[in-house]
Amino acid sequence: MLIRTHTCGEVRESHVGSTVRLNGWVNSYRDHGDLIFIDLRDRYGLTQLVFDKEEMTKTPAIMEAADKLRNEDVIAVEGTVRVRIGGENPKLATGKVEVVVGTLEVLAKTDNPPFLPEDPTQDGKIKLANEELRLTHRYIDLRRPSMQRILSTRHKIYQVTRKYFDENGFLEIETPILYKSTPEGAREFLVPSRHVSGTFYALPQSPQLFKQILMVSGCDRYMQICRCFRDEDPRADRQAEFTQIDLEMSFVRREQIMTMMEGFVRRLWGEVAGVTVPPMQRMDYRTAMEDYGIDRPDTRYDLKIKDISAFAAKMDFGVFKSVLEKGADRPRFYSKKGVVKAMRVPGGAEKLTRKITDGYTEFVKGFGAGGVAVVKVIKGEDGSPKLDTGIAKFLEPLKAEFLALLGAQVGDTVLFVADAYGVATKAIGELRQKVARDMGMVPKPGAEGGPWNFLWVVDFPMFEKNKETGKWVAMHHPFTSPRDDQMQAFLEASEDDEVTIEGIVSAGYDVVLNGQEIAGGSVRIHDRAVQSKVFKLLGMTPEQAKEKFSFLLEALSFGAPPHAGVAFGLDRLVMNFIGTDNIRDVIAFPKTQIGSDLMTRAPSYVPDVQLKDVHVQSIAPPKA
């Protein structure tokens, strides 16, 4: 075989006159009979090859072989670099030169490929094949230049991550993939044991407990780029199998680990995107929920939400009145109290047509809310603001107060959602994001010059009530510590003191980037008594806690240092750098919505003998 001396991306004018060998795939061919051009591709780029009959008088067989070359054949060539005779191709980095082939070796002929690994063009003349087809033949799809760029960006992130944490004294330590089942939170993937019939491992949702135990082990600073598994339905930005940058530090409190994380974010964006990340803002959970209706606010646009319940109570509008009257008045975050929330949309009067705002009602219904009330502020005949459409007549008697309350001006639309606190908050929070998109207020970061808005969200509640069971569940996870100044109150709180427990704030923190959670973590509990109390509040008996987490509780009782940690969603980091909304784009071999790998056709049926080995019997009907 003609082993390559250069890649297809590096041949330049400086190579003119020299003999080179190239290996790669036929990207395209232009056959003029006795003159054939081939664009040869590898992951570094394209180089034009020329097969010229006049130069092949001694080896005419090469012309015949070149004539038969087709897209995606794999070849090796040896030839001479020269300046292009037909003029430069400015689209290619190698566009000033070409290689006149003297020797051709066909390394592999291809069958007619189901699609060609071409990136879509701006003009729409080249379109991507179906994702389904591309995933089935992912080996072809990954040849696309943009997929190669994604894989290399991902690689770069791995390298910067390891370098940063290595420089800061972190040890990279692998934790088991065959984990203990701890069925809190996400549904787990189970793996049956062959040695002990009837028992199962679970694949880790995260290496949470092992990394805490590494702290007890004196490892002091740990990191790992690890695969995590959650057997829940996926979304455009969620896969059952995903990658985290996982870490944990000993002898720190919240401030120290947040500083370490910010340093990482700054390094990563600096090295991968050439972006200087300013000091990150902080927002407490309560403010996020009140002003943005979500725990991961997108601060690239303003569109703040305002609770106008007190004002709305003065309106003679039946819908608002009945909402405000219904619902138990519970004091904190998950109050069932009826509220009226409003959002002023600057410039909305023109852009948000009746059709669009009608759509908003359908939209919020999806989140359990009844609908969206609308009012427009238009210019009256005397030039002063006038309320128009929707609920204008109900607002008219309180117009001045209303305009002042929301700072509404001519040209604005104000949208209202009235419902129980939790429903209204969620609905208008989601609506806020939709309105921002509809209004064209969401700039794309990176290439389009939009901002990278990083934000810490802190001071989450420790616990929330499960809507169905009415039991306490940990908002983050049950190993999260109360904030230091809350510890005393937490330990002293009686279990049935719901008001106090609901008000306990944790030492957790999330990193939010442009409305997306990219990392989350917390100071952990390192005191066995605190951990036991959390388990108890979550409804676990001491026996159950012991059965599930005895190793943790024991570890905590044998000298556990104060520690804290974080996990970054690596796939989402890549998505941000690449600018895609599709997580499958940034994973080499992703799965579909029902968890199948279209290329390998996993999952698959296995022979009964294999099941018998692991003491499992399938209750599913046999399938051909």
Added chain:
RNA sequence: GGGGCGGUAGCUCAAUUGGUUAGAGUACCGGACUGUCGAUCCGGUGGUUGCGGGUUCGAGUCCCGUCCGCCUCGCCA
């Protein structure tokens, strides 16, 4: 588990809204061509319209079921 969208040559899409033999571009096959770079020109092959039922004189089109893919609600400690 719920809601929505989609599946037509290898690929990307059409098919006058139920009406003749399901078309086009591209890919592929054959031919021509020495300066192309989306090469061009000429000719050709290629379809159980995802699958199974039903309605109808007649179904790619309507109905039911099913499979697959995507988006989404729930879910994701």
